[in-house]
Amino acid sequence: MAASVEYKLSPHPWASNAPSSNLDFFPSTGGKRRSGSETDSDDEDNIPPDWRSLYHPRLEVEPAVKDPRDEATSDAWVRRHPALVRLTGKHPFNSEPPLPRLMSHGFITPAPLHYVRNHGAVPKADWSTWTVEVTGLVKRPARLTMEQLVTGFEAVELPVTLVCAGNRRKEQNMVQQTVGFNWGAAGVSTSVWRGARLRDVLRRCGIMPSKGGALNVCFEGAEDLPGGGGSKYGTSITRQWALDPSRDIMLAYMQNGEPLLPDHGFPVRAIIPGCIGGRMVKWVKRIIVTTAESDNYYHYKDNRVLPSHVDAELANADEGLSTHESYTEERSKQSG
Known part of the structure; x- marks a missing residue:
């Protein structure tokens, strides 16, 4: 049996919002599945690999700071890496790392250098009070705390590459102008994400049969945005995708072995391998099982x-x- 892997979390830069120090992000399962977990995995030694020993040296970067350019915005409290290239001025924050810097770190991108696509101000979140509501066409609606997501569901951890659908749009705009701003070639990053499987959460809440109309799973974030006259950021995926064990769709609460940074969805976000970044809703507050796909402005009009x-x-x-x-x-x- 493989030995248990122990990770040490670095101090979170937002101490008042960080997870409790006594919360075990890597609970020992003794090489067995957690009781009650819904999984199709045949691997009895479901223990995460020690990927940090391979990539940790390349993940070390100078600390993020409070940027003076954010002082007059709602993001004044957020620390950001000074090397990030801002693409839309001060606010909302949209940035990518310098391409040579991104490439120099190899396969895994340090979280502070991961590209950022925000549509508005970053929500201030508190781990201890944050909840994710699961509602709609489910038999057992729930409001899950972060501790329940971490300790109540078997965790999955794997590297996933995120890419903004506008990556290299600067070149596209040179050929034919679009409604989007100029992204360079560095709107792509890879991190090791850890979280609870979406399918486990949906099955725990008793997702209703597809014959009953439960055909889509909608995600809704926490931020207040101007799109469509005022809305949350939202999108959806099909039921088939949400319940497919091969897709490894997760509600992620860790990035590269540490709690998510505010720009990347602290405390929890959707990670949907194989989709554009615009489908991976940050600061997830609600998951709604519905008959129709999301009618959210950012799903229906923007993306x-x-x-x-x-x-x-x-x-x-x-x-x-x-x-x-x-x-x-x-x-x-x-x-x-």
Whole structure:
């Protein structure tokens, strides 16, 4: 049997919001599954590899700081790495690391240098009071605390690459102007994420059958945003994806062996391997099982791949087809 791996958490820079020091992020399972865990894993030694021994030297970077450029914004309390390249001015914070710096760290990107895509101010979160509500078409709605997510569900830990859908948009804008701002080539980063499997959470709450209409799983964040006249950031995935054990979709609470940084969703975010970063909702507050896909502005309007005939003017037009309708119509023509 493999030996248990012990990790030591570095002090969290937001001490008042950090997890309790007596909370065991890596509870020993004795090489066996935690009682009540919903998993299809055949690995009885479900113990995380000691990846930090391989990558830790490359993860060491100079400390993040309070940037003077944030002083007049709602993010004045957030510490950020000074090397990050700001793409949208002061606020909201959208940045990528210098490409040579990103490449120099190899496969695993240090959390302070991970690219950031924010739509508004970073929510101030407290680990001890944060909850994730699971509601909608479930038999046992729940409001889970962070401690319950950590200790009540078997954890999965694996490296996942996140990429912004706008990565290298600067080059695209040089060919044809889009409605998005200029990303360089460094809007991509890889971290080792640890969290509870989404499928375990949904099965614990008793997700209803697909025949009963439980076809989509929606995520909603905590921030207040201007999109659509005012909304939370939200999106959705299909039930099939959410319950697929091979996809390793998780509610992540650790990044590279430490609690999430505020810019990356502290205390909990969705990690959906194989999807664009825009699907991986940060600061998750609600998970809603529904019949239809999310009608959130940022899912329905903002993060859409549109056919080639839809330019920025048409996409923003108030009359005629909506962007979603034009997308559907174009797909219908192509398939017909």
